[in-house]
Amino acid sequence: MARSDWSKIPDFGHPLIDAQHRKIVASTKRILNLLRQPAGRAELVPSLIDYAALLAEHFSAEEALMEHICSEKHAKHTETHKRTHFEITNMINNLILEVKDKGVDPYIKSAFNETFKLFLKNVTAHDAILTAIIQLENML
Numbered sequence: 823m824a825r826s827d828w829s830k831i832p833d834f835g836h837p838l839i840d841a842q843h844r845k846i847v848a849s850t851k852r853i854l855n856l857l858r859q860p861a862g863r864a865e866l867v868p869s870l871i872d873y874a875a876l877l878a879e880h881f882s883a884e885e886a887l888m889e890h891i892c893s894e895k896h897a898k899h900t901e902t903h904k905r906t907h908f909e910i911t912n913m914i915n916n917l918i919l920e921v922k923d924k925g926v927d928p929y930i931k932s933a934f935n936e937t938f939k940l941f942l943k944n945v946t947a948h949d950a951i952l953t954a955i956i957q958l959e960n961m962l
């Protein structure tokens with residue numbers, strides 16, 4: 823997904839997942855704006871903490887759905903999802919520590935972009951499959 827396509831994460835048809843994706847995209851845009859404005863930097867750490875909470879809530883909701891579907895059949899998919907969840911959480915927590923410690927520098931901007939890229943990769947690789955399974959099994 824190209825950078826210009828961020829706000830175009832498709833709706834997959836699950837109301838909770840789609841709503842959470844929209845919130846995460848809105849939060850991402852807010853953080854990118856804060857990174858561009860020196861005056862916005864005081865809000866950066868609380869915004870990153872909110873962002874981490876949104877992602878944790880979202881991944882937990884998806885993992886709960888995965889486990890509800892059929893843990894045996896989709897175990898590998900669930901496992902990969904949990905690994906990505908863990909990786910993104912670590913990246914954001916490190917980012918928060920870096921901002922607290924050193925403020926904003928070019929590394930912070932690129933590290934945040936990497937975090938969001940990983941989220942988009944997760945959407946592409948997992949959410950389409952997850953929502954298709956949910957629809958197939960009539961679980962909406």
Ligand SMILES: [Fe+2]
Nearest residue numbers: 880884945949
């Ligand atoms: Fe998702």
